[in-house]
Every structure is written in structure tokens, then in C-alpha cells.
Amino acid sequence: MDYSNLIDQLFEGNPRAAARLITIVENDIEAAEKIVNNIYNKTGNAYILGVTGAPGCGKSTFISTITKIFVDEGKKVGIICVDPSSPLTGGALLGDRIRMKQNFTLENVFIRSMANRMQLGGLARATEDAIKILDAYGCDVIIVETVGVGQSEVDIFKSAQTVVVLLVPGLGDDIQAIKAGIMEIVDIFVVNKMDLAGANRKVADIMQMLELNKNFVYESQEISKNLVKMKRWTPQVIKVNSKTGENFEELFKIIDIHKNFLESTGYLENYQLNRIKSETLQILKYKLTKKIEDLVNNSDKIEPYLEKAMKKSLDPYSMANKIIEFLGLE
Amino acid sequence: MVEKRKIKVLVCKPGLNGHDRGAKVLARALRDAGMEVIYTGIHQTPDDIVNTVIQEDPDAVMLSMLSGAHNALCPIIMEKLKENGINDVLIAVGGIIPDEDKPFLEKHGLKGFHGPGTELKTIVEFVKNNLKR
Numbered sequence: 508m509d510y511s512n513l514i515d516q517l518f519e520g521n522p523r524a525a526a527r528l529i530t531i532v533e534n535d536i537e538a539a540e541k542i543v544n545n546i547y548n549k550t551g552n553a554y555i556l557g558v559t560g561a562p563g564c565g566k567s568t569f570i571s572t573i574t575k576i577f578v579d580e581g582k583k584v585g586i587i588c589v590d591p592s593s594p595l596t597g598g599a600l601l602g603d604r605i606r607m608k609q610n611f612t613l614e615n616v617f618i619r620s621m622a623n624r625m626q627l628g629g630l631a632r633a634t635e636d637a638i639k640i641l642d643a644y645g646c647d648v649i650i651v652e653t654v655g656v657g658q659s660e661v662d663i664f665k666s667a668q669t670v671v672v673l674l675v676p677g678l679g680d681d682i683q684a685i686k687a688g689i690m691e692i693v694d695i696f697v698v699n700k701m702d703l704a705g706a707n708r709k710v711a712d713i714m715q716m717l718e719l720n721k722n723f724v725y726e727s728q729e730i731s732k733n734l735v736k737m738k739r740w741t742p743q744v745i746k747v748n749s750k751t752g753e754n755f756e757e758l759f760k761i762i763d764i765h766k767n768f769l770e771s772t773g774y775l776e777n778y779q780l781n782r783i784k785s786e787t788l789q790i791l792k793y794k795l796t797k798k799i800e801d802l803v804n805n806s807d808k809i810e811p812y813l814e815k816a817m818k819k820s821l822d823p824y825s826m827a828n829k830i831i832e833f834l835g836l837e
Numbered sequence: 838m839v840e841k842r843k844i845k846v847l848v849c850k851p852g853l854n855g856h857d858r859g860a861k862v863l864a865r866a867l868r869d870a871g872m873e874v875i876y877t878g879i880h881q882t883p884d885d886i887v888n889t890v891i892q893e894d895p896d897a898v899m900l901s902m903l904s905g906a907h908n909a910l911c912p913i914i915m916e917k918l919k920e921n922g923i924n925d926v927l928i929a930v931g932g933i934i935p936d937e938d939k940p941f942l943e944k945h946g947l948k949g950f951h952g953p954g955t956e957l958k959t960i961v962e963f964v965k966n967n968l969k970r
Contacts, residue, residue, distance in 0.1 A: 526892050533843075604876075605878035
């Protein structure tokens with residue numbers, strides 16, 4: 508299959524071409540390879556914002572509000588919403604668009620729903636490729652919404668420049684806030700639904716976890732300078748109301764500070780390097796796993812070793828070493 | 838390796854359709870049949886629907902109409918889809934569609950016309966058998 512026509516249209520900013528290419532990378536990993544190969548040098552211009560949080564904490568509504576602000580600034584926004592697939596049937600119900608009915612136009616905002624197809628980690632296999640397609644399509648900002656996460660879905664951290672986690676008042680105490688996992692990868696903590704009782708308590712719990720003794724009302728200039736000096740990002744905490752847009756102005760200041768921080772400290776390069784590494788690793792794992800599975804399940808090369816193992820004269824570790832030898836990876 | 842291709846379906850309620858129990862039941866049934874279903878919610882304008890079709894690139898669109906406005910809205914939706922060069926997507930309408938309106942809607946390229954009492958598996962089979970790609 509030749510995708511050059513679609514790719515040309517993608518570079519011209521044709522939304523149908525973008526949509527069709529995303530469908531292709533979702534369904535066919537070999538095609539994804541060809542497509543990424545042809546668009547990769549046109550990527551790298553978009554700012555990627557990851558939004559994660561528990562089911563029902565308001566991710567989609569939050570994204571809708573934040574997108575409105577980006578659009579008002581004249582930015583072109585791409586949104587990728589990942590929802591879970593059924594482990595029983597493989598089907599999925601993708602309902603994130605329901606919360607995003609702010610009369611966005613086709614020119615300004617591109618929203619795409621994606622089923623995770625049982626991939627662990629909070630994203631779909633094709634999410635990275637879809638980000639690249641929207642990047643090449645000309646989006647200035649790409650917002651990635653993970654599936655409603657629990658405690659350890661941290662893949663978004665590898666794809667996004669800024670990771671926002673949404674929390675809501677009344678879920679969990681200060682012990683939840685000091686657990687390992689998702690709480691460690693976050694750049695900005697957003698306590699959503701600030702009109703509910705317990706919002707201040709939630710903010711306090713997180714700040715305690717971060718050992719921040721600063722007042723909640725921060726001086727953006729000051730913080731910015733200090734962070735650059737320390738060369739270390741201190742996660743920020745803010746409470747918002749996604750339905751009314753309350754405190755979003757402050758949130759945008761924090762996002763800007765984080766962007767500046769990444770650029771002025773060299774962290775951005777670091778992020779790009781890590782993203783390439785982790786992606787390559789993921790692709791390698793996928794490809795090698797396939798090869799190894801073929802070798803173990805369908806090759807007569809390992810028959811004699813299997814027989815030995817059955818007689819207990821060879822253990823699984825030694826067999827694994829043999830297979831590494833066959834693959835020429837020693 | 839080519840993974841097994843998923844059927845992607847868009848379920849939506851155009852215009853002033855506000856009663857969406859049926860649409861939700863349908864979305865659930867298609868999900869349970871292993872399809873990836875996008876539900877857009879109620880009160881969708883023809884432009885909303887066409888934009889969603891462009892961005893999500895579904896294999897089928899199921900329009901749920903109970904309001905009686907099918908003769909007014911469906912042709913507009915079909916026209917706008919055509920304007921955008923979308924011709925490989927199954928567009929079906931269901932809900933309350935009187936028999937005498939079906940030829941008119943068929944002429945505009947709509948299919949399905951499943952009404953109250955239709956078994957869910959009938960609709961699932963209909964989707965599987967009428968895909969255009």
C-alpha cells in the first residue's frame with residue numbers, strides 16, 4: 508500500500524487524511540512503520556500535554572475547558588482520548604466526546620477517540636503514532652487523555668512534556684498522596700471540582716506530600732526564577748472548577764512556567780531523548796517478542812532442547828540462553 | 838502483522854432528539870459485539886456529526902431519530918458528508934421512522950430503519966453485513 512497521497516494531504520492540513528492515517532496506524536503496525544518513517548521529520552513542533560486521573564474525576568470536561576483557552580489564543584489543538592477496551596469482547600464504548608461540545612470548529616480542534624485495545628499503562632499502542640500524525644498535521648498543542656487510571660498507569664509520562672493529574676476532593680487521605688506510582692510522575696496537580704467540600708484539604712495533603720511550605724497563592728515570577736536556579740521542577744498544586752473555568756488563568760500561568768522551565772534548563776532535550784529511547788524500546792520489545800514467540804512455538808530448532816528439558820537435564824534459564832544464541836543476540 | 842481490524846461505529850442523536858435510552862442500549866449492544874463505539878450524546882447538529890465522522894473515521898454511523906425530524910435532518914447530513922467526500926461509510930437511521938418516509942430517505946442513501954422491538958442482534962448483523970469498506 509502506498510500512503511504518499513494521504514501523507515501529502517496530511518502535510519497540507521487535511522483533517523480527513525489525518526483521521527484515515529490514524530485509523531491505519533491503529534489497525535496495522537507494518538503500515539504504521541511506513542507512515543511514521545515518512546512523517547517523522549515533520550514532527551516535533553507540538554507541545555504535548557498529558558492529562559490523567561481516576562475515572563470520573565473530570566478529565567474530559569477539564570480538557571474541553573483548557574482547549575477553549577488554547578483556541579482563543581489562536582492555537583490549533585489536537586486531542587486524543589483513550590478509553591478502555593473490554594477484556595471479554597474487545598469492544599469499547601468511547602464517550603469522551605460527550606463532554607467536549609463547545610462548538611469547536613474543524614479548523615481549530617481535532618478530537619480523536621481511541622480504545623486502548625487492552626494495552627496496559629493508560630495509553631493505546633497506537634497513541635504515540637497518532638500524536639506524531641497530529642503533530643505533522645500542524646497542531647500546536649496535543650492533549651492526550653489517558654484512560655481513567657488507578658495508581659500505576661504511568662506511560663503518559665514518557666509521551667508528554669507536561670503531565671497534569673486530576674484529583675477530586677473526598678477520595679483518599681494523606682496516605683494515598685505518599686504512595687508510589689502515578690503521584691511521582693506529575694508536573695502539575697489539579698484538584699478539580701473545587702466547589703466540593705474538602706478541596707482545600709486535598710490541596711493541603713498534596714502539598715504536604717511535596718513538602719511544600721509555600722502559600723497556595725504563588726508568585727509566578729519568583730517560582731520560575733527559583734526553579735531554573737535549582738534545575739529541578741517542584742510539582743505545583745492548584746484547585747480549579749472545570750465547569751465554570753474558575754482558576755484556569757492561574758493554571759495557564761503554571762503551564763507556561765513549566766514550559767519555560769523545560770526550555771531554559773535543558774530538560775526539554777532530555778525529555779526528547781528519553782521519549783525516543785522509550786519508544787524504540789517499546790518497538791523492539793514488540794518485534795523481538797514476536798520473533799521469540801515464533802522460535803519457541805513453531806521452530807524445530809529448539810525441539811532437542813525441549814526434550815532435554817522434559818527429562819530435567821536442561822532448565823528453562825539455560826533454554827532461554829540457547830534461544831538468545833539462536834537470535835544472534837549474545 | 839495486521840491486527841484484527843476493529844469495526845468502529847458512531848452512534849449519535851441529531852437535532853432536538855433528547856431521549857437517548859435507545860441509543861445507549863444500541864451503543865452497548867454494538868460494544869458487546871466487539872465493536873468500538875463512539876457515543877456523542879444528544880443534540881448534535883449536522884455539522885457536529887459531519888465533523889465527528891471526519892475526525893473519528895468510523896465504518897458506520899447510526900443516527901437515532903425519535904423526534905420526527907428525520908426528513909429534514911437526514912438529507913442535510915448526507916449532503917454535507919458528500920461535500921466532504923465521505924462515501925465509504927455506512928449511514929443508518931433508526932428509531933421512529935414511518936414506512937411512508939423510507940423511500941425518501943433511501944433515495945438519499947440512508948439504510949437500516951430499525952424501529953422499536955427490533956432485536957439487538959438484528960442490528961449488529963445489519964452493521965456487519967452492510968459495511969462499505
